[in-house]
Amino acid sequence: MGDRNASPSAFGWDFQANAAILLMIENIKQAEKIRVEGADEDIEITLLNKEKIYAQVKAVERPENYTHVIDKLTAALETLNLAAKNGDGKLFTYVTNSPNPFNNQKIMHYFTGNTHLDFDELPSQAQKRVLDLLKEKNYDDLDVNKMDIRVIPFYGRDLKNRYKEILSSIDNLLADASIDVVGVNREILRIWQRDFFQNATIPDTEISITKEKMMWPLIVLVVDRVAANDYKKDFDDDEVDEIENNYKMVINQQTLLYEFVTKVICDFIQAKLSVKKFINANWENYVETISMVKADDHTRKILIKIILHRILTQRNNISNLKKEIGL
Known part of the structure; x- marks a missing residue:
């Protein structure tokens, strides 16, 4: 052999x-x-x-x-x-x-x-x-x-x-x-x-991997694995599962956006509401971030709620990781 x-x-x-x-x-x-x-x-x-x-x-x-x-x-x-x-x-x-x-x-x-x-x-x-x-x-x-x-x-x-x-x-x-x-x-x-x-194969040695680019996929994975599903109480389970499957990339991309995640968490802290109340009262403020998604208004509503819920229910994990890696 x-x-x-x-x-x-x-x-x-x-x-x-x-x-x-x-x-x-x-x-x-x-x-x-x-x-x-x-x-x-x-x-x-x-x-x-x-x-x-x-x-x-x-x-x-x-x-x-x-x-x-x-x-x-x-x-x-x-x-x-x-x-x-x-x-x-x-x-x-x-x-x-x-x-x-x-x-x-x-x-x-x-x-x-x-x-x-x-x-x-x-x-x-x-x-x-x-x-x-x-x-x-x-x-x-x-x-x-x-x-x-x-x-x-x-x-x-x-x-x-x-x-x-x-x-x-x-x-x-x-x-x-x-x-x-x-x-x-x-x-x-x-x-x-x-x-x-x-990165090693790119001839231009000025092109590097930033700490943010390296670490945000880890944050996304952690959030994706342990995200709670309380929002399913407001919608049909099968409908939510279908949207999660069809728009998984959009969900992960939005959770990956450093500026967006930071804004959502800051807005949530200032509002002093529970996660569910904050999302129900403010979800429309963030729909513009998924304006590129071709979907009806109902689907967009569920989609943005899923994204917000994942970010907010996992904010402690996000915060702990950001602190540990110096973001």
């Missing part, structure tokens, strides 16, 4: 995109946007203060093969040193999936599992190796005090195993926002993988 593994380059792209997701999640509060395959590095995260996190990502297909790990480290230091010349770097990260990134059996235990170590936390042998490489190659611009090493376990044909650390980072984000919704982690991972892969 032939080898069914993806090509080395495809595996590397997969690791790069998923590493970008993990790094963006871990820096989400301070982040403004992310670019995969940036002008200078494999991953570039622009922070709110305009400083950047530069990351070089090097994958090995077989974790037990340490043959080229020093070559990969050396290549990473070269490009990180070049990025340091820009003068806007807050952090310079080397990311790998090798459990032995310094090809030194004596210090392998430092890199077991998902590992994140600043330069001064590295074992002395690893620090010396980095410093020796920088000196040997005359890489004088990279400040090791702004450098860290990331090891993300990422291997195997079983995608559930390969992506387990990325899924764990999503679970941590949801847990920090006090959200417990089954299945959302895998669904949002698929969306983010698609978006990050696509």
Whole structure:
């Protein structure tokens, strides 16, 4: 039987995109946007203060093969040193999936599992190796005090195993926002993988994924999964189900619109009414937002009530997520 593994380059792209997701999640509060395959590095995260996190990502297909790990480290230091010349770097990260990134059996235990170590936390042998490489190659611009090493376990044909650390980072984000919704982690991972892969293929490196663009699909998924159905008491269940099915994209798009969601929640807070009373008294104020929908007035009425109800019944989840991600 032939080898069914993806090509080395495809595996590397997969690791790069998923590493970008993990790094963006871990820096989400301070982040403004992310670019995969940036002008200078494999991953570039622009922070709110305009400083950047530069990351070089090097994958090995077989974790037990340490043959080229020093070559990969050396290549990473070269490009990180070049990025340091820009003068806007807050952090310079080397990311790998090798459990032995310094090809030194004596210090392998430092890199077991998902590992994140600043330069001064590295074992002395690893620090010396980095410093020796920088000196040997005359890489004088990279400040090791702004450098860290990331090891993300990422291997195997079983995608559930390969992506387990990325899924764990999503679970941590949801847990920090006090959200417990089954299945959302895998669904949002698929969306983010698609978006990050696509971002890497765009030649214009100025085109990035903003924090808002990345995170609002997660909010939509959470709202969609746990939205209550009290509005069905006012209409026929079958009729509501049909409208939800026929206009699912419209419902999701409206729930995704940051400005619209913010306006609805602000209006609701000012009105000081229950959710049901607010919707019944104010739904007509928002019908214009679905003016593009070709439907009769009755259908539009139900549709806008569904949208408003989903936003308002899930405002706590929305608020918790927005707070956790810094929106």
